[in-house]
Structures are given as C-alpha cells and as structure tokens.
Amino acid sequence: MPKLEPTPEIIENILSRIPEGFIRYDMLCQRVALHRDMLAELINDKVGRDGDWWYDNTRLTRDEMHEQRKWAKPYFPEIKAGVFTQESILERMAERQGRIDQLGSTAQHMFDTLAQTKGYMRKDELCKEADDEVKLNLLLASDDLEQFEGLIYDPLRLSNRSIKQVEAQEKLAPARQAVTDYLTGQAGQVAPETELIEKFGAYTIDALISFDVLKTLQVMNPQHQGVTWLRLSSADPEQARTIATESTESSWKNLLDKCGKVIRPGIKDGKTVRMQVLARTYTVTSAAQRIGVRQNTLERAIEEDRIEAFEDPEGRLRLPADAVEAAFDNPEYAEHITAYEPVSSNDLAIVLDTSFPSVRRRLQKIGLRRGEPHWGDLRGEMDLPDTYREFRAILKEKTETFREQREQERESEDKRLEVERKEERERRNSLRAKLVAAFPTWRHDGRSEQRIILHVGPPNSGKTYQALQALKEAGSGWYLAPLRLLAFEIFDRLNQQGVFCNLLTGEEHVPILDAGITAATVEMFNPQQSGRCVIIDEAQMLADADRGWAWTRALMESRSADIHVIGPETVRSLIVQMATAAAIPLEIIEHERLAPIQIAEHSWPLQDLPPRTILVAFSRQLVLHLKTELERMKRTVSVVYGNLPPEVRRKQADRFANGETEICIATDAVGMGLNLPADYVCFYEIEKYDGRNVRLLTAAEVQQIGGRAGRYGLSTVGEIGATSKRDLKVIRQLFAEQADVLTHARVAPTVEDLELIPGSLASKLTQWSSLGSIPDSLRSAIQTADMSERIELANMLTDREVTLLGLEAALKIVNAPTRQSTRDYWYQCARHILTDKALPLPPVAPSQITNTIELESIEYCVSCADIYLWLSQRREFGSFAPHGDEVREIRTGCSLQIDGALLRKINTMKRCSRCGAPLSIQHRFNICDNCFRGRTPINHSTAG
Structure with a gap:
C-alpha cells in the first residue's frame, strides 16, 4: 500500500x-x-x-x-x-451523544463516571443500580462502550490494544509487588538481571521492564563491561550503579584462580580482572568449536565431570583455556569428551564405504538398535579408527570426494537439461509459429460493405433501445446477450411488439414461424447466418477471461452489414483497435443517462432502506441472510443471485418491478442487462471475492451496478448509497473515478489449433493457453481465454475416451456449463455417451424447501438439468438425450418450487454448519464460536 x-x-x-x-x-x-x-x-x-x-x-x-x-x-x-x-473522534462523540440522550440519565451517568477515570472501569464498579446492567448491555450492543475481560471501556478514548495493555498490567500486579518487595530489601534496590530472571521468570521481568517498573543498568566502566543489573524505577540511579559495580568487581576476582595460566591463542591478556578471566576461558560455544564437537556434546561432558567448567557473574558457563587446549592438542585426551558425540548412520556409511541399510544391520549386530549411537559406543568397533578426530578427518576427505563427484554429475545433468530445454524452446517456437500462421486475419473483401455501430454510455441511457430499433428495421439478424434471462426478455418483448423472433440458448430452442430475428446467448451465434443486423450487448464481456472469446467471435466473424455493439465507455478504445485490425468501418454513438443520478448524502441503515431499493451483496449466503433479516423487519423482498434459475430470477425481478416487493437483494448479476428498474441502489458491502482474492470493488463495477438507480420517466433522480458511512465514502470516490479502460479481448482455440498440438486433450489446452499464440499485430488487443475449467473436465477424460469421441466432439463436451459441484454429473453424462447409452437423468430434487440446505440441493438439481439440456441441444449429443422434454418440465417445476419457497419467506438466515445455530451477518466463519471451541455436539438434523 x-x-x-x-x-x-x-x-x-x-x-x-x-x-x-x-x-x-x-x-x-x-x-x-x-x-x-x-x-x-x-x-x-x-x-x-x-x-x-x-x-x-x-x-x-x-x-x-x-x-x-x-x-x-x-x-x-x-x-x-x-x-x-x-470520522474523527470528536465527530463520533457528538454522534454518540445523541444515542446516549435517547437512553436517558443512567447511560449519561455511566459516561460521566468513566470521564473521571483513565477511560475504563471494572463492570461491578460501573453497575451499582439494578437498571445499570440493562443500560450497559444496550451500550455494549451499539458499540458505544466495549468490554475486554472484566473491564468496560470507552472505545473513543482507548483502543483495544490499550485496554489489553491495562489488563496485562493488572494481571501482573502480584508479580510486580513480589519483585518490588524483593528489590526493596536489596542494597541500592538493585540486583543482577540473571538473579531476578532465575527467581521470578523471564516473562515477568521482561514485562516489568516494558511497563517501566524496572530500569536496566549496564556496568560500563573500564573495570566491568557488559554486566546487566536491574533496579526499581524509584531507586537512586547513582547508588544502584555504585553497588552493582562493587559487587561485580569482587565476583570476577574470585574466578581468577579457577581460570589457570593458559591464555587463549590469539588473545592478549586483559587489563581488567574481567578481561583477564575472559582471556583465560572459553564459552561453551567457542570451546565446542575449538575441540570440534557439538555444543550439547560438550555440555554432556561437563555434566559428567569429564572437563571443568564454572559460571561467571554474568551467568555464562566458562571453561578454563588450559583444559580446552589440552583436548585440542591431544586426541587421546579429547576422547573423554568426544565419547558423547552422536554419529549419524549417514556419516558411518561414507567412512565405511557401504550403504545406509548395511550400517543399520552392523549397528544392530553390536547391540545398537535405536537412535544415533555415540562415538564412545563405536570406538574400536566395525573397523573404525581409534579416535574421533581420525574419524572426522576420513569423513571430511571422503565427503569432499563425494561432493566433487556430485558436482560433476550435476554439471552433466545441467548440460543435459539445457539441451532438452533448448529442444523444447525450439519445439514451442515452431508450434507457436504454426498457430500464429493459422490465426484468422479477420480481414476479407466484404469488410467495406460492413460497419460497426458502437453505442457507448452509462446504464439507463437508451443504448439497447436504439440498437433494437435498427434490428427491427433490418428485419433479419441476431440479438446476442450474456444471459439466458436477457435473451428471453428481448425474445418476449419483440414478439409482443409483433416482430417475430426465435429464442436460442444453450439449453433451449424456441423457433417462431416466419421469424427472421433470433435472440440468443452469445455462444450460440452462427456467424455464417448472420442476417442483415447483429446486436452484441454487454460488450465489456469481450475482456472476460472465461467467456470473452464468444464476444470476440461474434464481433470479428459476423457477416452482417450492421454490427451494433453496446457497452460502457471503457470498451471504446478496445473496439477501435479491433475494428482497425479487421478493417471494418466504425461509427460511434455516445449516449447520456436519461435519468439523473447522484450519491446519497447519508448512509442508509438496513432498517431505514427506502422502497424501490436494490440492496447489493456479493455472495448467495449473504443475500439469503439479508432476506430473512429484512423480512423480520416486515419488509417485502425479492432476491436475485447467480445460482437462481433464470425463470426464478425473472419472477423475482418482475415482483420488484411491479411494486409487489419493496427491496430487491441482488449480487452483481444485477449489473448486467437484467431490466430491474429501481430508484435506489444501496451497497451492503464494497468488497467481493473474485475467484482468487477478496478485493475492493473497481470504479467500473460501482458505476455499472450503481448505474441501475433511476427510472426514466418515473424517477426524478436515481440515488446510490451504502449501509455505512465508511462504505459510502468509498462508493462516492469510486463512482467519481474514471474507470480503467479494457485493453484485451479474448480468443479460444479451434479444433484446427488443437490438431497442431501433441498430447492429451488437457495437455493440448494447457499448451495452447501457455503458448499465447497471438500475432504481434494483435498482441496489444487480444489475449487467450482462461482454459482452467475446460482443462479440469479434459483431465477427467482418458486419451482413449477422447479418441472415441473425436477431437471436435471432445472439445465441444468440455465446453459444457459446469461448476465444481456438477463435474461428477457431467462425467456421468460423458461416460453414457461413450458407451452409447442415454444420458442419466438429473438427481431427484427435494420434495419441499424448508431451509437453505434444501434450497441449495434443488439449485444443484437445476444446474445438472442445465447440463442435460445443453448436451441435448448439440448435434453430436442430441440423440443421447431422449428425455429432453421431461427434464425441461422437471427443471421448470424446480424453478417454480424455488420461487414459491422464496415467496413463502423460508428462514434463510446464515447458520452454523455444525450445530445449525443462527449466526449474525457480521460473523466471518461457517461455524459458531461454541463449535469452534468444541463445546457443541453436531446436530445432524439441522446441519444436514
């Protein structure tokens, strides 16, 4: 940041x-x-x-x-x-005062009492009267006061970090008193740090230092350096220093006799007593390095009195230099110490020129079965040398030889891999060149007879209306939409206006006699039969990683004379690039909003949402939870979210549009094409999960979703708001920002592309995606589509199954509309096709919907039915779907059942996935606190 x-x-x-x-x-x-x-x-x-x-x-x-x-x-x-x-603390205090005034004198008295303190009190001190606890609970619920452990505190005077510090100090009070009493009894109220840590513990001493109860004192004069003492903060600093210095001086003098006469090699004798001791001794770490053993080995030898050691006044263990040098000079003497040195089986294998299993067997023969043996157990056994120092010398020599061999092998392997990498680069470059050569140029002789009419503008600006007028005048062509729902809406509207129109989506085909126009989802477009006019709606989908390829194909392969493209201002530069690349004449029509729009001056609490509001949340679970919350407030509610069948979404949207419901709670699905007239759009949250991360909304998303506010001819002004002040500030900023322009459209592989690539279907798709085989002239405007879901499905098929299907049919079947939960049903369908059997019917839906688990189950059944119907509409697989009409009826029945359940106000509140207990909107996890702590047994009847 x-x-x-x-x-x-x-x-x-x-x-x-x-x-x-x-x-x-x-x-x-x-x-x-x-x-x-x-x-x-x-x-x-x-x-x-x-x-x-x-x-x-x-x-x-x-x-x-x-x-x-x-x-x-x-x-x-x-x-x-x-x-x-x-807001600022003073602004929040003023706002809070209004709430305190409503609660009366008891609440005011609590704040007056707290004002006389540091900002906190214990609950029993604050609540003296019978009514006090009731008022306190109200203040805690509204976050005007907060509680930590047994302390009540004012969050506008103290942060949570501060109150934790206070609680820690109070818990430390007994230990603080004990340390204070101890030091008060010492001369100068001072003692060595090591002495206090040994007596009271490092945590207590560190905490008292951090709380300024104790002060550190370093004895830094020429005679005594680096000794840490601690004194009470109230002690006389000079007196404490004098006593610490005198005490340290005598302690070092008493050690000179234990040090011996030998001075460590390379060290000069010291001028002070302390420096003389240091010159004649080793620490355990430096002694272990000098002797050539591990530190814990030397510590074991000290424990066993194999070598002398003593503690200095600073609490460090020291070894006389004469003893350490004797061990260094005399290998036989060192054996007293090295007897405790662990020896690994790997080191033994190297020295004995044998394998690891062989070493383990030989160790077992001499009675050493578990763990690492010590040198004292091995000396004189298994043809090993007589001293540990000889063993280490042999090990070092053989290890270096082994390392040289490994280095040579590594160099040889690196050369081999480099040759392979070079060959792979050449193969990929050759393959990329073939794919680039096969990439369509999108230019042809008929381009001069065509034109792109780009309609750019915000939502509610009449873009679609003007393009539809051109389509009706042309008499033949297509309206291409991102959603079945939107295609159906245009199909229904045109037929009601007496303009015959077919409907073609991935799941159904409704032909109308004498119709020259087809309303379709964009993937179903047939460029070879484009008609006179094509409308491509929601052109920002060109950049969609998963589906953008279909918009690119419609735009660049359409044969129509007029290609109307509808989108926000952010698509302009990308459409200009693509039109230029294909040499298609371009006309741009700019549209302005038909109804004005503004940002609300104040946030809208949930209970005060005005009628005709779209409330925006970004997960199915939260949408359903908010539905129950609002219905408990006696509000009438519609819901729109991605997993809802299109028919249910339409019914829910119609109820809102007709005024049967006051509030429509919707995910960002509301931002794309769905005709949902509203006066207000309110953001309940401003962050969304985008499949990888939870992130802040972009300016384009806020403008697209918020732009739904305002109804032309019915609203004087559309208004965009949020349920919190914080979110409203961010919404105001993002709505005013210039949205990032779209830079790249997407393309998907053709069968011809995949035929050029070796390997399995999953490997073909992976390689195609990673090669990014776009001509240099188009790289600034085109990227490859995200193949991850197709690759997941392709990985479920064996090479033999792909061969049986044929590459074209296999590529088509992995484009089915699946999600993670429906992949298993998709694979069952694929297996039935491979074995020449009728497709399996979708799972049986629950007979009734009384809770969110049953609602999710029936949504899953509808998703499986969508896969069945999608396959039934494909020429290659239609013969395997004899029950298409029956499945369509089942799907319709499920949709009606879902809509009826939502209309009945079933309890869709967020619940604990283990025990079924209700959870608040703010609860971040799928289980309640009791289940998290293991206090509640699983309730299978509610958890499902």
Whole structure:
C-alpha cells in the first residue's frame, strides 16, 4: 500500500481519529512518507509534537500525553482506497451523544463516571443500580462502550490494544509487588538481571521492564563491561550503579584462580580482572568449536565431570583455556569428551564405504538398535579408527570426494537439461509459429460493405433501445446477450411488439414461424447466418477471461452489414483497435443517462432502506441472510443471485418491478442487462471475492451496478448509497473515478489449433493457453481465454475416451456449463455417451424447501438439468438425450418450487454448519464460536 503524502491536514486527520490522541513517530512513518527535515512544517494549532511523540492539541496537553503513553498503546486509524474509514473522534462523540440522550440519565451517568477515570472501569464498579446492567448491555450492543475481560471501556478514548495493555498490567500486579518487595530489601534496590530472571521468570521481568517498573543498568566502566543489573524505577540511579559495580568487581576476582595460566591463542591478556578471566576461558560455544564437537556434546561432558567448567557473574558457563587446549592438542585426551558425540548412520556409511541399510544391520549386530549411537559406543568397533578426530578427518576427505563427484554429475545433468530445454524452446517456437500462421486475419473483401455501430454510455441511457430499433428495421439478424434471462426478455418483448423472433440458448430452442430475428446467448451465434443486423450487448464481456472469446467471435466473424455493439465507455478504445485490425468501418454513438443520478448524502441503515431499493451483496449466503433479516423487519423482498434459475430470477425481478416487493437483494448479476428498474441502489458491502482474492470493488463495477438507480420517466433522480458511512465514502470516490479502460479481448482455440498440438486433450489446452499464440499485430488487443475449467473436465477424460469421441466432439463436451459441484454429473453424462447409452437423468430434487440446505440441493438439481439440456441441444449429443422434454418440465417445476419457497419467506438466515445455530451477518466463519471451541455436539438434523 503506498504511503500517504505528508501534509499538516493529513497528520491532523490521523491524530483526530486515534482514541488516545497521540502516536509515535516510527508508527507514523510506517504509513506516511515522513522525513526529519520536514517535521517543523507539519505542526499547527491542532497538531503538537514533543520529541518522537505527536499528539492532538485539541484533546490533550503535552503532560497528559506523557502520562498516558506510559501505559497506552495507540494504533494507526484504518484507511481504505486512500480514504479514512471513520470520522474523527470528536465527530463520533457528538454522534454518540445523541444515542446516549435517547437512553436517558443512567447511560449519561455511566459516561460521566468513566470521564473521571483513565477511560475504563471494572463492570461491578460501573453497575451499582439494578437498571445499570440493562443500560450497559444496550451500550455494549451499539458499540458505544466495549468490554475486554472484566473491564468496560470507552472505545473513543482507548483502543483495544490499550485496554489489553491495562489488563496485562493488572494481571501482573502480584508479580510486580513480589519483585518490588524483593528489590526493596536489596542494597541500592538493585540486583543482577540473571538473579531476578532465575527467581521470578523471564516473562515477568521482561514485562516489568516494558511497563517501566524496572530500569536496566549496564556496568560500563573500564573495570566491568557488559554486566546487566536491574533496579526499581524509584531507586537512586547513582547508588544502584555504585553497588552493582562493587559487587561485580569482587565476583570476577574470585574466578581468577579457577581460570589457570593458559591464555587463549590469539588473545592478549586483559587489563581488567574481567578481561583477564575472559582471556583465560572459553564459552561453551567457542570451546565446542575449538575441540570440534557439538555444543550439547560438550555440555554432556561437563555434566559428567569429564572437563571443568564454572559460571561467571554474568551467568555464562566458562571453561578454563588450559583444559580446552589440552583436548585440542591431544586426541587421546579429547576422547573423554568426544565419547558423547552422536554419529549419524549417514556419516558411518561414507567412512565405511557401504550403504545406509548395511550400517543399520552392523549397528544392530553390536547391540545398537535405536537412535544415533555415540562415538564412545563405536570406538574400536566395525573397523573404525581409534579416535574421533581420525574419524572426522576420513569423513571430511571422503565427503569432499563425494561432493566433487556430485558436482560433476550435476554439471552433466545441467548440460543435459539445457539441451532438452533448448529442444523444447525450439519445439514451442515452431508450434507457436504454426498457430500464429493459422490465426484468422479477420480481414476479407466484404469488410467495406460492413460497419460497426458502437453505442457507448452509462446504464439507463437508451443504448439497447436504439440498437433494437435498427434490428427491427433490418428485419433479419441476431440479438446476442450474456444471459439466458436477457435473451428471453428481448425474445418476449419483440414478439409482443409483433416482430417475430426465435429464442436460442444453450439449453433451449424456441423457433417462431416466419421469424427472421433470433435472440440468443452469445455462444450460440452462427456467424455464417448472420442476417442483415447483429446486436452484441454487454460488450465489456469481450475482456472476460472465461467467456470473452464468444464476444470476440461474434464481433470479428459476423457477416452482417450492421454490427451494433453496446457497452460502457471503457470498451471504446478496445473496439477501435479491433475494428482497425479487421478493417471494418466504425461509427460511434455516445449516449447520456436519461435519468439523473447522484450519491446519497447519508448512509442508509438496513432498517431505514427506502422502497424501490436494490440492496447489493456479493455472495448467495449473504443475500439469503439479508432476506430473512429484512423480512423480520416486515419488509417485502425479492432476491436475485447467480445460482437462481433464470425463470426464478425473472419472477423475482418482475415482483420488484411491479411494486409487489419493496427491496430487491441482488449480487452483481444485477449489473448486467437484467431490466430491474429501481430508484435506489444501496451497497451492503464494497468488497467481493473474485475467484482468487477478496478485493475492493473497481470504479467500473460501482458505476455499472450503481448505474441501475433511476427510472426514466418515473424517477426524478436515481440515488446510490451504502449501509455505512465508511462504505459510502468509498462508493462516492469510486463512482467519481474514471474507470480503467479494457485493453484485451479474448480468443479460444479451434479444433484446427488443437490438431497442431501433441498430447492429451488437457495437455493440448494447457499448451495452447501457455503458448499465447497471438500475432504481434494483435498482441496489444487480444489475449487467450482462461482454459482452467475446460482443462479440469479434459483431465477427467482418458486419451482413449477422447479418441472415441473425436477431437471436435471432445472439445465441444468440455465446453459444457459446469461448476465444481456438477463435474461428477457431467462425467456421468460423458461416460453414457461413450458407451452409447442415454444420458442419466438429473438427481431427484427435494420434495419441499424448508431451509437453505434444501434450497441449495434443488439449485444443484437445476444446474445438472442445465447440463442435460445443453448436451441435448448439440448435434453430436442430441440423440443421447431422449428425455429432453421431461427434464425441461422437471427443471421448470424446480424453478417454480424455488420461487414459491422464496415467496413463502423460508428462514434463510446464515447458520452454523455444525450445530445449525443462527449466526449474525457480521460473523466471518461457517461455524459458531461454541463449535469452534468444541463445546457443541453436531446436530445432524439441522446441519444436514
């Protein structure tokens, strides 16, 4: 995340949103691009600075800040998309005061009482009267007060981090008293750090240092360096230092006799007593390195009194240099220590020139069956040398030889792999060249007789209406939509207007006698029979990673004289590029909104949503949860989300459009083509999961979805809002931003492309995708489509099954409309086709819908029926679907059942997936807290 530009206003805005009102410079630097030479310019009458501390002059003085920083832990206020997500503390206090006034004098008294404290109290101290706890619970529920452990605190004065710090200090109080009492009894109220840690524990001592109860004292004079002592903060610093120095001096003198006379090689004798001791001794780590053993080996030898060691005043274990040097110079003497050194079976195998299993067998013969043996167990056994030092020398020599051999082998392997990589590059380059040569140029002699008419503009600007007028005048052609629902809407509208129109989607074909026009989903378009006019709606789908290839094919392969393309302003440059590449004349018609639109001045709480509002959420689960919440508030509700069958979506949308329901809760499916007239669009959330990450909405998404607000001829103005102030700020910014332009359309492989590529069908698709075989002249405008779902399905087919189907039919069958949950049913269908059997019927739907689990189950049945009907409409597979009419009736019945269940107001509240307990909207997980902690047994009747 980029850092904020430092200005006095930014610093003021930051400090005004911190409950404690102050922050350290280093924490400020993490989010603001500060430099020391600019600090003076950032101070004003509202921003104070004292050293590394910055504080809000309007809320506290410098002395108050210094007192509070001894125990408080402020945090940096939250920012999203460059916008502060909350108002200032003073603004929030003013807003809160209104709620306190409504609750009466008891609530006001609680805040008056807290105002006399540091911002927190224990619950039993705050609640004195019978009515107090009721009012407190209301204040906690509204987040005007918050609770941590047994403490009630004001969140506009203290952050959660600060109250945790307070609680930690209170829990530490007994230990604090014990340490204080102990040091009070010591001369100078000072003691060595090691002594205090041994007596009270490292955690306690570290905590007391962090809370400023204890002060560290380093004895740094020439006689005594590096000794850490601790004193009480209230102790006399000079007296404490004097006592620590004198104590340390005598302690070091007492050790000189234990050190011996030998000085470590390369070290000069010290001038001070401490330095003389250090010159004549080794630490355990340095001694182990000198002798050539592991540290824990030397520690074991010390425990067994095989070598002398003692502890110095700083708490470190030391070994006399004469003993260590004796072990270094005399291998036989060192054997007393190396006897405890573990020896790995791998090292034994190298020294003995044998295999690992052989070593294990030989160890078992001498009675060593488990774990790593020690050198003392092996000395004189298995033809090993007499001393550990000889063993290590042999091991080093053979390891180096082995390493050289491995290096030679690695170099040889690298050369082989480089040859293979070069051959693979040449193969891929050759294959890419063939695929590029096979890529269509999209130019032909008839292009001058064609034209693209690009309609650009926001939602509700009449783009589709004007294009449909041209289609009706032409008398023949296609209307191409991204959704069955939208194709059906145009099919129905044109036929009602007396313009005969066919319907063609992946799942059904409704021919109308004498019709010259077809309303279709874009994948069903036949470019060879384009008619006089083609409308390509929702042209921003050109850039869709999964389906964009169908829009590209419709645009570039249509034979119609007039090609009307409908989309937002973001498609303009991409359409210009593609029209230029194919040498198609281009005309651009700009459309303006027919009804004005604006951002709401205030957020809309859920309970205050105005009628004729589309409430936007980004998951099926949340849509259904909000439905139950609003119905409990006596609101009438429609829902629209991706998994709903198109017929149900249409019925739900019609009820809203006709005024039968006040609110329509919808996912972003509402932003694409669905005719859903509304006065208001309200965002319940502003982040969505895009298949990979949870991310903030883009400007284009906010403009496309929010643009549904306002009804031409019925609304004076459309209004876009959100349920929280924070989200409304972000929506206002994104709606005003210029949306990113679309840069690339998508293309999919043809059968001819895949015939050029070796391997299985999944491998062909993977290679085609990774090669990115787009001509250089089109790389700035064209990318390959996302093949991931097709590759998943192709991986389910064996090479033999692909051969039996034939490449063309196999490519077609992996384009079926599947999702992860329906892949198994798809494969059953594929197996029946391969064995020349009728397709299996979709799963039987539940007989009734009483909860979300049964609702999800019947939605799954509809998705399987869609696969059956999609296959039935393909020439290659139609003969395997004799029950198409029956499945269509079943699917219609399921759709009616879903619509009826939604109309009956079934309880669709989010529930725990284990015990079935209701969960709040804000609950982030699929199980409740009790189940997470293992307190609740699974309730199979509710969990399904």
